[in-house]
Amino acid sequence: SQQGEEDPQALSIQEGENATMNCSYKTSINNLQWYRQNSGRGLVHLILIRSNEREKHSGRLRVTLDTSKKSSSLLITASRAADTASYFCAADSWGKFQFGAGTQVVVTP
């Protein structure tokens, strides 16, 4: 079974709006990472948050991590059509990664 589970499964928004997706995991981790995948291609690393961090920013991305609830969220602000993709969280347990099912985001102009 997958360690990371994501919510929602799909999200449709308009350009300029914010997109928020959540991820839950089950065991201890040393970090949690978010990836983007465009249409059946390889995954692209977006951001990494360590287990002792609570929030991290990178450009239009904001990630939070709550280790007590074993959950994380990814916020994409001011979305663009180019943000259309599937987004996955990956719980890193010292080199063993467990990916969530992903959130499919569609941004319409």
Added chain:
Amino acid sequence: KAGVTQTPRYLIKTRGQQVTLSCSPISGHRSVSWYQQTPGQGLQFLFEYFSETQRNKGNFPGRFSGRQFSNSRSEMNVSTLELGDSALYLCASSMSGTSGTDTQYFGPGTRLTVL
């Protein structure tokens, strides 16, 4: 730096055959992980190799195997192919996989279709 490369990109096989997929990691990366991605099961971890040794393993049958060479290049093999093995197989490399801040860099994947 060149990214992670995977060959072949597309493969069509029939049930019962075996297949070998190849992955060349980013130069300097010593950890290589393999994943299977299907619409129904999502991304599932197959195994991870570091310094020619399998360090982590997912919950896949013994038909799935892999190896890593001294130059960190890795291969995975699937024997006695089944229809359910049709998937996108992704390879990812990282520096060491255990630093706590390692980023995995993914290749474009090999799309395997089993007929």
